[in-house]
Amino acid sequence: MGAEFVQFSLTPMLIGVFAAVACALPGNFLILRRQALIGDAISHVVLPGIVVAFLLTGTVAAIPMMLGAGVAAVVAVALIEAIRRLGGIEPGAAMGVTFTTLFAGGVLLLEQSDTSGVHLDVEHALMGNLESLIWFQADGWASLVDPVALAALPPELGRMATVCGLVLLATILFWRWLVMSTFDEGFAQAMGLPVSAIGLGLVTLAAISAVAAFDAVGSIIVIAMFICPPAAARLMTERLGVQVAWSVAFAVVSAVLGYVLAGYGPLWLGASNAVSAAGMIATVSGVILGLACLFAPHRARIGAGRSPDAV
Amino acid sequence: MPPMAGVWPRRTCPSWSWPAKPMDGFLDALLLDAGYNARLVAIGAGLLGLSAGAAGTFLFLRKRALVSDAVAHSTLPGIALAFIAMVALGGDGRWLPGLLIGSALSAWAGLLAVQAMTRRTRLSEDAAIGAVLSVFFGLGVVLLTVIQTMSAGRQAGLESFLLGSTAGMLYADAVTIAVGGALSVLAIWILRRPMTLVTFDAEYAAARGVNVPRVDLMIMGLVMAITVIGLKIVGLILIVAMLIIPPVTARFWTDRSGRVIWIAALVGGVSAYTGAALSAAAPALPTGPIIVLISAFLFALSLFFAPARGVAAALIARRRFQRRVHRRQGLLALARDEIIHDGLTLRVLQDEGLIRPDGVATEAGRAQAAKVARDEHRWAVAREVHQDSGLTGRYDGLTPIEEVFTPDEIEEFDRRIGGPVGVA
Secondary structure (H helix, E strand, O other), X not given: OOHHHHHHHHHHHHHHHHHHHHHHHHHHHHHHOOOOHHHHHHHHHHHHHHXXXXXXXXXXXXXXXXXXXXXXXXXXXXXXXXXXXXXXXXXXXXXXXXXXXXXXXXXXXXXXXXXXXXXXOHHHXXXXXXXXXXXXXXXXXXHHHOHHHHHOOOHHHHHHHHHHHHHHHHXXXXXXXXXXXXXXXXXXXXXXXXXXXXXXXXXXXXXXXXXXXXXXXXXXXXXXHHHHHHHHHHOOOOXXXXXXXXXXXXXXXXXXXXXXXHHHHHHHOOOOOOOOHHHHHHHHHHHXXXXXXXXXXXXXXXXXXXXXXXX | OOEOOOOOOOOOOOOOOOOOOHHHHHHHHHOOOOOHHHHHHHHHHHHHHHHHHHHHHHHHHOOOOOHHHHHHHOHHHHHHHHHXXXXXXXXXXXXXXXXXXXXXXXXXXXXXXXXXXXXXXXXXXXXXXXXXXXXXXXXXXXXXHHHHHHOOOOOOOOOHHHHOOOOOOOHHHHHHHHXXXXXXXXXXHHHHHHHHHHHHOHHHHHHOOOOHHHHHHHHHHHHHHHHHHHHHHHOXXXXXXXXXXXXXXXXXXOOOHHHHHHHHHHHHHHHXXXXXXXXXXXXXXXXXXXXXXXXXXHHHHHHHHOOOOOHHHHHHHHHHHHHHHHHHHHHHHHHOOOOOOOHHHHXXXXXXXXXXXXXXXXXXXXHHHHHHXXXXXXXXXXXXXXXXXXXXXXXXXXXXXXXXXOHHXXXXXXXXXXXXXXXX
């Protein structure tokens, strides 16, 4: 745990943790509202967004890319809604049509445009490259108080931390609204809450997390963190506040454990190369969810556990 | 702003330019003139699209379209494990049937995981789908990086399963895909009756003695087979589009069960065949995205222009209805000698030659106005005579009274209204 850790592992691990928490927080509500796959859809349409942004600006600067991704997410949500209403098609199928089409368009644009001069390709958009977000200037824990070294922190860290803080703040500020409109939409409406605005706000929040996390870690972590930690947390408790706390804990554990296993696990097994950190974080979150499905105290539906044939 | 060095590793993408005469190559491929392999791939893709469209219809009507997304993403760890196993046994890791068997096994595991989570825990199906999709895919990526470090020269090609690629496909692979596509078409043809019955009315099917869970299993098995066969062509990220877009497209054209299936099959077959041919003519174009975009184009076309349920048809019907309402209101106003102010009403009446530009009724206009006013009277009488709301309830101002009552009845109404009576 010395200089090497600070230089090579600290920042990617922190970025992973912030990304995981930023996605897990809105994920809690998305799961309860049965909108879990919105995260999946958004993370697919981010690709055409950044490709179009690249074609328009000609650079891979972060701000235009994130704007492009955000616009693409909004367009996708609008398209899903339009197809659903105009065609009278069920939401799942409308979503399937929209995100596959936009993703296909993104891939085709990417292959058609001359990106040989920049670093833009599909596989790494999917898998992320957490490992490369290292802190070159650091030479030990002392660098944490060294302004010169701090200035050279990867910019992804600052962005991800900001977005994570923003999501946390929004969750706390709008807690009562979110809870009421999630559990009893009719009641919330009768109380005079702007129910559809809350729903839209939640999706927007999810989109912001997805776009920021995608920028830092690729789209696998995004989908896995939207769903796995909140789903596991849902099986642990009956209370929403506790569930959110569990989901944050699971997200942090997945990110840290996943990163450590990916970076150091193969070395322990005698191999010489690390494996994909994003993939391993998703895998660990899946293992946590699997364990929760088997052993968590509140895993069964109410009543389901009492009949003799149910497990 | 610094570039996003983190997301985009330092790796150059191959640049590519159009071949000298892209259209010639495309036409050759479309007409099966572009070499034996390309021909086989195009036929295989067409057959696969055909069966994907049909099988997707069953899934779509069962409202389980996105389950196929989980199935498709869970193939990745199986492909990677099969590769590792085959290399460990001393074989060539890229033997397609072996990879497909591996992908089928892990897709099956993913499907079981989705079903177990939905049945045994209180998580909803969409959460289960998302969890399985992302975790299996994540595991697959981990295994891919393991393979990359195993022996650098050998790993080539597994990434092509993500987005599909027909460029440089081996002859044996093309045969595998064509045979698989043909077999799945055959399976759908044999199983079409029980599957149609279950997707349209599961309870009726159960009452008829059909084993519904088993038929559901057959549908999922078929979907899995199509996913696995399609991996090499379309890729695991976009194969779900071949299962979803054709049935959604077909739904715009008809309300009849049997036809939805075959229209979907047609849409799927045409887009897959055209897409494969196009990508054979321009090898650097990834096959999967092209096929998806062609079917998305057909979808958009249907969304707007399908005669039965399309947006344009709905707009035209609405406009026609609006004109009929305005025509009637205008004629009633004429009959009562009221002044018409509404612009659309004036326009409608004028278009039909019922009023002159200055708003005064023409001969025809007065006749029509008299008829509308008389029918209005008849309806009023009809409501007094008939307590049967099944008949008088059809009064909406637009249905001609002749469609609801017989000439005898109308004569009776006229008798009650009575003719003009002189004033003393």
